[in-house]
Amino acid sequence: MQINLKKPLWIAYICCVLIPVFLIVLYLLVFAKERYESSALILVKQVADTQVTEASGLGALFGVPSTSREDSQILREYIASRDMVGKLNQTLNLRKEFSSVNDPLFALSSDATVEELVEYYNKMVKVELDDQSMMLKVRNQAFSPEFSLKLNQEILKQSDAFINQVSNSIAQEQQTYAEKQFKEASEKIDQARQNVLVYQNENEIFDPELQAKALGVLIASLQANLAELKTQERTLLSYLTPEAPQVIALKDQIKSLEEQIKKESDKLTSPTNKKLNQNVAEFEALKAQVIFATDMYKISLASLEKARLEATRKLKKLIVITQPLLAQEAMYPRKVYIAVTSFVLFNILFGIGLLIHSIVREHRE
Helix, strand or coil: CCCCCCHHHHHHHHHHHHHHHHHHHHHHHHHCCCEEEEEEEEEEEECCCCCCCCCCHHHHHHCCCCCCHHHHHHHHHHHCCHHHHHHHHHHHCHHHHHCCCCCCCCCCCCCCCHHHHHHHHHHHEEEEECCCCCCEEEEEEECCHHHHHHHHHHHHHHHHHHHHHHHHHHHHHHHHHHHHHHHHHHHHHHHHHHHHHHHHHHHCCCCHHHHHHHHHHHHHHHHHHHHHHHHHHHHHHCCCCCCCHHHHHHHHHHHHHHHHHHHHHHHHCCCCCCCHHHHHHHHHHHHHHHHHHHHHHHHHHHHHHHHHHHHHHHCEEEEEEECCCCCCCCCECCHHHHHHHHHHHHHHHHHHHHHHHHHHHHHHC
């Protein structure tokens, strides 16, 4: 393609196209430092899960379904976070590494702030999420292949620690709550049983209800005997006088039996003294507390076991599908691509400028 330009246009073309392209090529050849890339493919999965519904893909490979979108997004945000940058800076000295080269455009400033370091880090580290498999691809650049590999490995290490910390924290919190409930239920059932023992010892009675039933049987028996004696009394009075010795003796037996019945009945109920019926009511209340505490103990024990199972199911682990490897050649900057793209782009802009200039000139004429 032959470009036919007049002298003024040649000057404009040189200034607007050739000189900028020359500066870009000069930067690429002289000042730009080569950057090496390392990448890894990772997946977050549950340690145990009984609800396996798929028998193919990653579910079949690991024995559990793929990780949720939420887990992947949380991990992606964490890798790009200031916390991650702070930990990486402590272990790898990111600031020193990224500012150690003399690249006027791409190197980090030696006096960069923390915010600038985080922004620069997110230019060098990219995390891509696959919406189908929920796998994360972690790619990072560095000015040496060794540091690129080391950075990727450290990101995976910190990510694994983060996943373990979060999942363990959630599981431990649930289990701690269940253990607290179980401990409270155990203390309540022990206290309820102790209250029963104390009541039995203080009142010298094992079971007021059983004693009341036995006393009721005794009173019924005495009343039956009393009825029989009164029948005998009426029989004797039918042919003897009331002053007869047999009648007097029988009346004494009847009176004695009535006094015994009254005495035994007073043990059951009395408006003035604490009697057996009150003992029965108090003891029943204590037994109800024991039964309730026992039910709560069983519920809390079942909840504790369930919490332990749930804690195991909710534990998560970082699975490295593809390990990061040492780069063999620099991936960036793509010098030929940038130079050619710059040349084409400046030519397009220059052509648009000429078109606009010609339109304006025609309107003026």
